[in-house]
Amino acid sequence: MLPGEVQNNKLQLIGKLTASLIHEIRNPLSVIKLNLDLIKLEDNLSKDILDSVNDSLSATNRIEYMIDNLLSFARVVTHGHEHFSLNKITSNAIDLLAVKANKYGINIVTEFDESLSQIYADKNKLLQILLNLITNAIESYNKDCKGDIIIKTSSSEENGNKKIHWSVKDSGVGISEDNISKIFEDFYTSKVNGTGLGLSVCKMLADELEVQIEFESKPGHGTIFKVTFDVNRMRKLYEATNTSN
Template sequence: MPLRAISRDAQVRVLFIEDSPEDADLIRFQLEDAHLDAEYHRVEDEESLREALAGFKPDIVLSDLSMPGFSGHDALRIVREHSPQVPFIFVSGTIGEDVAVAALREGASDYILKNSSARLPAAVERALREARTEADRQRAERELMRTQRLESLSLLAAGLSHDLRNILQPLLIVPDLIAQRSDDPRLKQLAAVVAECGRRGHEMAESMLSFVRGSRRAAERFRVADLFHAVELLLKGSLPRNVQFERRLEAADAELHGNYTELQQCLLNLCLNAVQAMPDGGRLELVGRLEGEQVVLTVADSGVGMDQRTLEQLFTPFFTTKSDGTGLGLVSCRRIVEGLGGQISVHSVPGEGTRFDVRLPVPSEPAEDEFGMASAVPGQGERILIVFRDGTRLSLLGNALGSQGYVTELASDGAAALRSFAEAGEPDVLVVDDSIALFPATALLSTMYEAGYRGPTILVGDAEKFDRSVVPEGVVLEILPQPLDMHRLFAAVAGVLARRNAR
């Protein structure tokens, strides 16, 4: 029976445990006649068997039962101890029924008599197919367990991300208030540093959800030179002495538009993979250049490289060549790059090294106003209804907008906001967090619009998830992403009031 299904997949490694080279050749000729694409190796004692299991790594073992100084039963035991899933078939001149049954109980896949070996190719094919099926099943079980762990991690990350955002929010709001109340340039500089740390921390908390949620992160415009410098600083503690690192930017003024933190994590992941691919040292390069309308970021190493089979599975979830790897790092890199409208490619040669090319679009020229909003101007006593779930942020936002000359009214959920609307009347501006409880933001806006509210609204949340169908035609709506930047909020309030007054 031809073994075409097996031979098309990959070359099979067949190990003979046989003291007769002639008998081994006869079996090999029979398998070759059946079109088995295989590499063959023969051993006849325990020491050479153990060496073959470690070095040759057979896909199937064909063993004689009785050999001078070595028993097939001992060979089976050794194979099972070293490689439990490798098929083991006895091919013997004589084997009694009792011996055959005992061999199957000990873990042999089958037994074949040498003088009636016509069914050997079929037995080899079946044993290899069953072993491959079992390996696929175990792999699927491992991936299922990893998926379940990932789902559990996503629940933990969701809660942790929410708590961290609440903790970090004052770091985004208070520095602006400090800067407004002081003319000390040193104090303003310290406030700017604190605000930047808060923003980066917020982005890192959000990135924990990037796999399971797949949502878009806040974007910004930044220089590639700054990105490369940050990656080099993060790499310093991980570079072995025998790895030479070179950072080269061929276009000094190149810029990108996207999530700085995620792209930094992507390049850092590629660089750390490159370091691990050079156990004996080598050269790591991080290169940036312009090619037409694309910025190309290259991470190249002079390491061990990868074969074609590995390259084909490189971006498959849970595929990894590391004993402690998760198989998610490169999948995350590709998601980040493709989310920015780019592509990631890889070229590798075994023994020569690997090169990853990340191609990203050159950002369009920025508008006169980065956020498309009016500049922030002091308020004139306009009433602003602020609806936020977290009490700390609610209080800070009230103080911040109050310091700008607005009169603020605070509500911690949709129900409280409706009470304020009913008792105090229509506010000049509504600022609402899309994560409020009891009465969700969409339901709150829909109810207020039905009750006649036509004032401008600033929604803080995800623009892609908001149902704009609830907003009546002509109503001014501005959506600001998290983390909430105070300068952006001040400009948004001034902008929506200006648009309302211009109508």
């Protein structure tokens, strides 16, 4: 077995273990929540007790939010590689996040290169990456800081190296110098309700898809995340899996 395959098998196993562990956490957690709700219904609770119960309820809600996120990551259903339109899958991702963008009062603008050739990748894995990056762009805004999100697709060619580019640009809070090295770490988050897994998952899926993720950020001005597809690499991958011998 090749080292990459061992790593893949380990990841699959961890995915399965995570999914079943999360399942096991869910039931006792709902019992705790139910009991806390029941205690809240009691008359004559002192303020201290009520505060403690409310704190415990928020903590259980946070655990629930985190395991929901973990479950959705562990459950990325894959269909293998196929040809599809990057513009179309981006529109799908934007549709899925329309309600969230609306809630933040954010306008998502697209600048699609309509002449882009199709890409060859695992659609669901790529969708997961796009969803996480657009979600982060939306969440980079707060009530004092509003603006558009610009999602762009384009292509380039240098010395026969054809690339397809995807980017999401926000003018949100940006990432401070100190945090730039941390954002891809598991569980690193600067958000009250974040799990800090979004970008770790993006990195894992991008490695699997052999696509590159880079970013540039200016605190107070915004951030751009770029995904680059190597057209020759995708062609080779297609030929390797579809050539009969």
